[in-house]
Amino acid sequence: MANRKIVSIHSFRGGTGKSNTTANLASQVALAGKRVGIVDTDIQSPGIHVLFGLDETKMGKTINDFLHGKCPVSEVAFNIGERALDSEGRAKLAGMNLWLFPSSIRGREISQILREGYDVNLLNEGFQTILKELQLDYLFIDTHPGLNEETLLSIAISDILIIVLRPDNQDFQGTAVTVDIARSLDVPNLILMVNKALPKYDFADLRKQVENKFHAPVAGVLPLSFDLADNGSKDIFSLQHPDHEWSKALREVAETVLAIK
């Protein structure tokens, strides 16, 4: 009996550090010995490939090709455990079972899919195929911010939804709506993660406030970090700097995900 899980990472607005969180969480879960896939469904503004050292020259088939019927989804898989080991942090993923399904970064292909749209059913079938063919334990979905149709679909089929929010009133407002939607769609596990919290704030109080407001667990409060910004998305930060406060809090979130049955 298999127990495969779809984990969607979502934030209501951009700039919360969602892609960074997805890449680091997926890496930590892979490092724990799990078979992990990451799909970049942020088709309008893809970004997670950069964290895994992928650029246009290294990128082969993309999710866009799959959605346009140009290739099976399995051809999009980029094996990180074998190929993307060219930095201090990523080198720790050598031999791990981690695959990335990148979104195209070509302007023409992005505008084409935005213009023509795509079949969200096909995207869902793609998820199921990936889970089965690669025998994944976890499939992480890096969603587009906001609540458009493909994001709603990703939330709807998730076993675990992680909402990343910054401690400010705009994110709070948007998160409230997302939480309501997730509850209405019966998402089995809803987790909140507060990112970019200024160190001058009382983190314990912040965690309590967020938990009380949304009646959902906060798996981690991660500090705003100049070191992380300085990393400039060049590497998987929690692997490169495992002793950093941000990395420690990130690992707490990964442990929460791993603990869900």
Add this chain to the structure above:
Amino acid sequence: MAEDIAAQLKNCFLFKGLSDEALAAVAQKASTHTLAEGDVLMRRGETGDSLFMVNEGWFKIVTEDAQGDELIINKTAPGETIGEMALLDEAPRSASAIALTPARVLELKKDAFYEILDQRPDVALTIIRGLSSRLRFSTTYIQKAIDWSQKIAAGDYEFIENTQQALRKTESDDDKAAQLLSAFFQMVRSVKARENDLKEQLERLTLEIDEARRKQEFEDIVGTDFYANLKERAKRLRAQRAASQDEE
């Protein structure tokens, strides 16, 4: 005179429990000295060949710090001994002793001390017990200090109030241990206070949600055709996935 000395010896921890007859035997070998404030009883580096028992007055035990300035490492009260270690290990005095007040001490010379040890096994045993109980006392406090340090490192300061009260009731009649404890507890209180100050400096962020807007936005989304289908489909998809996983 010897009787006076015997009475004074009784107050000294090293001779606690000795019979009057045994005390008299020790008293015969001891001599009395009177010191004025500021007089030096012993100097650091000298060969130690006597044990002093303080009858009256206070002494400071001093050494020098790296800059050559006087460093007070202890103060002794009546009833305590000074230099007892030198009698046994024959090392030079590790510190100087200077009278803080007019004082009176009993001196027991090394030769006399060894004579007593030879002739009176009962006295020897009492002295050994006294030294050993002091050592055990120190070891106990070192162990406790280790436990407390570990608690402090873990951020747990709850123990200090209870522990200090319990200690007051029981054992801290030893001046040196009491001084160590008092310094230790003072340190913990300062650390705790500093940490509380820091905590208070943390700002509290108050986050608000506009509930009317939240409701409106939710209804805008769930009112669409896409959403109505999605909810049904999501349920079906999850069930399908669960079923196919069960087969694997």
